[in-house]
Amino acid sequence: MKARRAAVLALRNLKRDRRGSVLGALGVATGVGCLVFFTALGTGVARTVRTRVFPDDATRIEVVPPQVSLGALLGGGKLDEEQMGRLAALPGVEAVLPKMAIRVSGLAYYDGPFFGRPLRIGVEVMGVGVAPALMAQDAAPGHPFADPGPGKPLPVIVSSRLLELYNKSFAAQRGLPKLTRELLVGFRFPVQFGNSFVVNTGSHPEQQVIEVVGFSDHALLGGITVPLDVARRLHRTQGLDADTYSAAVLRARTPDAVPEIIAAVRRMGFELDDSERTLAEQIGWAIALVTGALGLLSILITALAAVNIAHAFYASVRERRREIGVLRAIGASADDVERVLLLEAAAVGLAGGAVGLLLGRAGAALADLAAARVLPDFPFKPGTFFAWPAPLLAAGLAVAVLAAIVGALPPAREAARNDPAASLSE
Amino acid sequence: MGAALELDRVSRSYGDDGSGMPVLIEASLRVDPGEFAAIVGPSGCGKSTLLNIAGGLDRRYSGTVRVDGTDLGAMDDRALSAFRGRTIGFVFQSFNLLPGFSALENVLLPGFFTGGQSNARARGLEALEHVGLGAKAHKKPGELSGGERQRVALARALCSRPPLLLADEPTGNLDQRTGEQIVQLLSDLNREHGMTLVVVTHEARVSRVAGRVLHLADGKIGPSGEAATGAPAEAVP
Numbered sequence: 001m002k003a004r005r006a007a008v009l010a011l012r013n014l015k016r017d018r019r020g021s022v023l024g025a026l027g028v029a030t031g032v033g034c035l036v037f038f039t040a041l042g043t044g045v046a047r048t049v050r051t052r053v054f055p056d057d058a059t060r061i062e063v064v065p066p067q068v069s070l071g072a073l074l075g076g077g078k079l080d081e082e083q084m085g086r087l088a089a090l091p092g093v094e095a096v097l098p099k100m101a102i103r104v105s106g107l108a109y110y111d112g113p114f115f116g117r118p119l120r121i122g123v124e125v126m127g128v129g130v131a132p133a134l135m136a137q138d139a140a141p142g143h144p145f146a147d148p149g150p151g152k153p154l155p156v157i158v159s160s161r162l163l164e165l166y167n168k169s170f171a172a173q174r175g176l177p178k179l180t181r182e183l184l185v186g187f188r189f190p191v192q193f194g195n196s197f198v199v200n201t202g203s204h205p206e207q208q209v210i211e212v213v214g215f216s217d218h219a220l221l222g223g224i225t226v227p228l229d230v231a232r233r234l235h236r237t238q239g240l241d242a243d244t245y246s247a248a249v250l251r252a253r254t255p256d257a258v259p260e261i262i263a264a265v266r267r268m269g270f271e272l273d274d275s276e277r278t279l280a281e282q283i284g285w286a287i288a289l290v291t292g293a294l295g296l297l298s299i300l301i302t303a304l305a306a307v308n309i310a311h312a313f314y315a316s317v318r319e320r321r322r323e324i325g326v327l328r329a330i331g332a333s334a335d336d337v338e339r340v341l342l343l344e345a346a347a348v349g350l351a352g353g354a355v356g357l358l359l360g361r362a363g364a365a366l367a368d369l370a371a372a373r374v375l376p377d378f379p380f381k382p383g384t385f386f387a388w389p390a391p392l393l394a395a396g397l398a399v400a401v402l403a404a405i406v407g408a409l410p411p412a413r414e415a416a417r418n419d420p421a422a423s424l425s426e
Numbered sequence: 427m428g429a430a431l432e433l434d435r436v437s438r439s440y441g442d443d444g445s446g447m448p449v450l451i452e453a454s455l456r457v458d459p460g461e462f463a464a465i466v467g468p469s470g471c472g473k474s475t476l477l478n479i480a481g482g483l484d485r486r487y488s489g490t491v492r493v494d495g496t497d498l499g500a501m502d503d504r505a506l507s508a509f510r511g512r513t514i515g516f517v518f519q520s521f522n523l524l525p526g527f528s529a530l531e532n533v534l535l536p537g538f539f540t541g542g543q544s545n546a547r548a549r550g551l552e553a554l555e556h557v558g559l560g561a562k563a564h565k566k567p568g569e570l571s572g573g574e575r576q577r578v579a580l581a582r583a584l585c586s587r588p589p590l591l592l593a594d595e596p597t598g599n600l601d602q603r604t605g606e607q608i609v610q611l612l613s614d615l616n617r618e619h620g621m622t623l624v625v626v627t628h629e630a631r632v633s634r635v636a637g638r639v640l641h642l643a644d645g646k647i648g649p650s651g652e653a654a655t656g657a658p659a660e661a662v663p
Contacts, residue, residue: 002541005538005539006538008538009538012526012527013526015526016525016526322522323522323524325483325522326518326522326524327535327539328483328507329481329483329510329516329518329522330510330511330516330535330536330539330582331507331508331510331511331512331536331539331540332507332511332538332539333503333504333506333507333508333539334503334504334507335503335504336507336539419484419486420478420483420484421475421478421483421484424478424483424518424522425474
């Protein structure tokens, strides 16, 4: 029997038993709705963590000197120009971009108007100098991220995450205005390098003005990020080492090259600063675990729907036993009977899956609406907690159809095995 | 000339494993093409079982069953189903129409499984016209009388123009007048179209128009001697 004819028969049968078909489809819809809802939630939260809280770059490796080192005797220790050259020569490395933590203490004291509000604040300033190539794309147009030379405002890149934390936490608690990147670019404030609230630096303080030129996910979270030459200049002014780097960012040519580079870096005696990546992975695992548990619960609901379909089909097959006997008498084979019943189940599953997807989407929209109205505006709060990649939708439909077919398979087999003569005599 | 239907020493016992009470004991029968054979016998003697075996619906028998020279026992389910769809038409006592389908759709249903011809619809309408129901082609079985339903069942059996028609008590659920109309239709099919008919019945009006009447009793088929018209049906001793 051709598939189109089998489908016509299957749809006719479903139309006759509307109530049973709708109940079967609703069971599947509930399971699949829950499944896609929880999976989309887990995917959405994981995406927020990955892209906003701990933005990750698959080709980026941050190399740091070992915490415990026997120095140059054993080949580890300082990150200087020579080591930068060795790192750059590693197979698969596209670029090596040095970072230098500013070892000069800095003190920012501000007393004046701050976007319409008076602000009086004093903070210790930490900083890091980075190769301009590392942040060049994050600087706002017309605001170059390069050492402008002595006597001019120092360009700084601020962490995007710091701005988020300020807006959603600090500003909200202290009644300060919320700020945007556009507002802050060009904002200047004074910093006294060589001064500190907490330690006696013993050096001569130097007044500088710094100017915000951009924001980056990779900028220092609790401080300022300046061009590498600015850090060198500050160190030289204070008589400090200006040739040793605190870290080096390696860019791999491809993500596949990363494991080999990491192994080579470790052989050179250096360590990796993968604390953020590890934390992101741990959070990712936690999310995956919770999502998996809820997904299992949804699978259980879908399995129950399959059992429900099995019961419904057993009842239907018993009710239609004589009718199936007639079909056998007029030329239907056992395979034809089974195919028609499985197509009925597939149609129920498909309809249930489609409704389940709609239910899942509707539930997600309601959850987002409730989150927007009820939850406080915490840092990194996403506009939506859900992600709906196309494979998730396809998988939802596939699970629905599969569950329905699996549920209908035993009764379909039984119907196909029925003795047509016995069926007709009932 | 080969037989339209031939049963050679067919035995069948009740029970799934065949160990129950025997209902057919080495029964043999030969029906020639164009013949109208009526099989009569007391209730429960195995008339319907015989018909089911002849139509390939019941395969738990010993012996040989040939339809149009083809041994039904040698075919697998798929081949037998296709053969049945093409070669054998069935008419049942209780009509056995699918309730969700119109009269025409019921008539066209065998074509779903046998790969109906491109002009199937026209042939279906023609079959309905033939049984006098052309005007009710789109009525559902629930909207038809008992006699009309049986005529639809007859049209369904005729639509694919099978050489052999097996009817199991075709007038059993009908009143006198309607039953006679059906008997007349069966007789016309045999006389005018040369269709081979094997009808299981306990009604005299059917056996009166049959070419040969065979009696089934104690598991054996024998001539009853009441044949009135048509070519002879032969019970093989």
